[in-house]
Amino acid sequence: MDLTLIVVLVIALALFFDFTNGFHDTANAMATPIATGAIKPKAAVALAAVLNLVGAFLSTEVAKTISGGIIKEGGDSGVQIMPAMIFAGLMGAVVWNMLTWLLGLPSSSSHALFGGLIGAAIVGAGFGVIDYGVLMSKVLLPALVAPVIAGTSAYLCTKLAYSVTKRQAGLSSPKRGGFRYGQIFSSSLVALAHGTNDAQKTMGVITLTLVASGLQDAGTGPHFWVIAACALAIALGTYTGGWRIIRTMGSGLTDVKPAQGFAAETSTAAAILASSHLGFALSTTQVASGSVIGSGLGRKGAEVRWGTAGRIALGWLFTLPAAGLIGAAAAALAHFGNIGLGIVAVLGIGSLLVIWVLSRRELVGHANAISDVDVSGAAVNIPTKKQRRKAARAKANEAAKANKVSQAAPVNEANEEVK
Template sequence: MNTPQTLGKQWGWNSLTERESALARNPTIGFYMDLTLIVVLVIALALFFDFTNGFHDTANAMATPIATGAIKPKTAVALAAVLNLVGAFLSTEVAKTISGGIIKEGGDTGVQIMPAMIFAGLMGAVIWNMLTWLLGLPSSSSHALFGGLIGAAIVGAGFGAIDYNVLMSKVLLPALVAPVIAGTSAYLCTKLAYTVTKRQSGLASPKRGGFRYGQIFSSSLVALAHGTNDAQKTMGVITLTLVASGLQDVGTGPHFWVIAACALAIALGTYMGGWRIIRTMGSGLTDVKPAQGFAAETSTAAAILASSHLGFALSTTQVASGSVIGSGLGRKGAVVRWGTAGKIAVGWLFTLPAAGLIGAAAAGLAHYGNGGLAIVSILGIGALLVIWVLSRREIVGHSNAISDVDVSGAAVNIPTKKQRRKSARAKAEQETKK
């Protein structure tokens, strides 16, 4: 086993004072496996979380256009995957919030959390993400990540490891405000869309169906925005790990290879679908028509892009759900299924503390050194296998995720030019016969 002194060199400490200071804050460092191995494990788990984030959040962009028939399911997830990939390269502000904001990474007080604790926090986030996917609940992957990391950091380094000002200003307040703003915007936009496209007789205008084509653009914008926000969270975690292990300078942003790896992971996860949550978002909250779908997606994209620019680590799931509910309220005659909305709200409420408890428990085990880390890994893999086995009892894919939505899609079918000409000829022939 490595001694604290030889292991300290691997952690990048340049002097005996630095090693002694770090060991005083984290006495269990000397019992952990080699730095290279634990960093590799953290990066691998972080990328797996990024993958789960992708298929967990595909519904944010593509549930409503699939629901209205604007785009075919497989085409939708492929398009979302490409745009998530592109979006991940457009900004790093959110990554900096994660790597140098919520968890204190250094400065005068030194590194506050070690890679083993980050590993424990990620395990909490991954397990909660998979559990809510099994239940079809569009909970927040972002809050699962924050909860897991915060729980692990408190156990590993104490309450002082958390920057509560950043947590409040860039995580909790946006979580409360953004869904309300997006929902209000979607409500107003839906009202406007239906007012503008209304005939004088009070009947719906044929132009209203054109919103279905507009949804291809608006949903693509949501997917792009998702990449600019959610992919960066994993970039921030990996960067935090590299900083905590002394392999990267404090205050620096993610390296290009980190950006590329996270972009690919979330794109691959997005391509896998996440059909259980698409079913909930597409038809579980309200029956979506093209005009309200366009309004919901546009409102979601605007909120996410603005948050990414400001470095807010926003929950795209909460924003998308708020927009869908707002658009349902904005369409006359639409019914919002408040029972489903209530279940989603409960998922939101419990995500951060539940992931935090799992992360804290994992961090507690990690304090026992290599054996503890091995137990965390075995229990985590076991939990994921159980969830996967349970998911096989009811397989949800592109063929059955939208079965409840087909009726609403057919109700807003847009006739082609050929169909309109044929209908006009038939009508003319009837008039001639009269």
């Protein structure tokens, strides 16, 4: 296949992945303000799209991590991945991303991308093409540390928010209405951070393709047209595709109060923006999920549903290797030249069409449209006021029954003595 044609195909597929990333992840930023009524759904999606567009222009450090870090560009090492292998890796990422979206499985678009590219790169150029030091320091270690830091920060912020605004003498209820409007700011910050981190991953892939094909010098960052195209793709994905997830978010799957949501979103944005500045290729879904769980635990009466938390962890754990296997299989087919690439393209497009048809036929609900962050919120059980009152009544009834039994025991013993 002509080199120019394969480069064009890779760029097109990369931008499509960026588009899917927009509606797969970014809508999470606006979940809580929609649920609490702070902002209307249409306005929330439009705001998230604009901020993703702006955020993509703020930094290119993550793009450089991908284009010249995880997969070696060549140079002194003599190792180079070809555009056909990048195409195969992207196909693995896109197919896994769409499949998990359809099934409602907790996953990371970022790790799907890394897995697909790594699997294809190993098949195409051997294990030496991966810079494992960069993979560990810029991807795997932040994936473990960032959600914990964000969750701890959200926990402390939630505790502080509820402590500062606790019920005062003479007031019937604590005054926390201001947090509802503060969520507009904090959610906007998350959307901005998402554009800053996730759009750069696609920039890095396109830059890697241009370097591998000899159209760009190794060690250079993304061109302006690459930045602009990726920014536009993720923004369009956010605006046009987010409704499937937004519907689920607005249905109250998790009981997120304004103060709790404000703390979670602020912690998420801070972690992602700091990581983007340092060039860490984070999963924004994982960071946001960690913040939601942390903020949930910060509310009084919360408890962790460890079964749900374990399912989330398994979803995160399997995403990178599963996408890697798909990318590796696609790369193996691509070794057969133009025929192999054609088969990869046909199978990939066919899979996407099947997924799209299934998504249109099935009703939007918990089973096939649940947000990744909502799944994480479900790992924290926060009893409602009604549930707490019911539990208190049940406890009081048990205590009363126990008291009656204890009082009746001496009478029965006295009767036995008379007999």
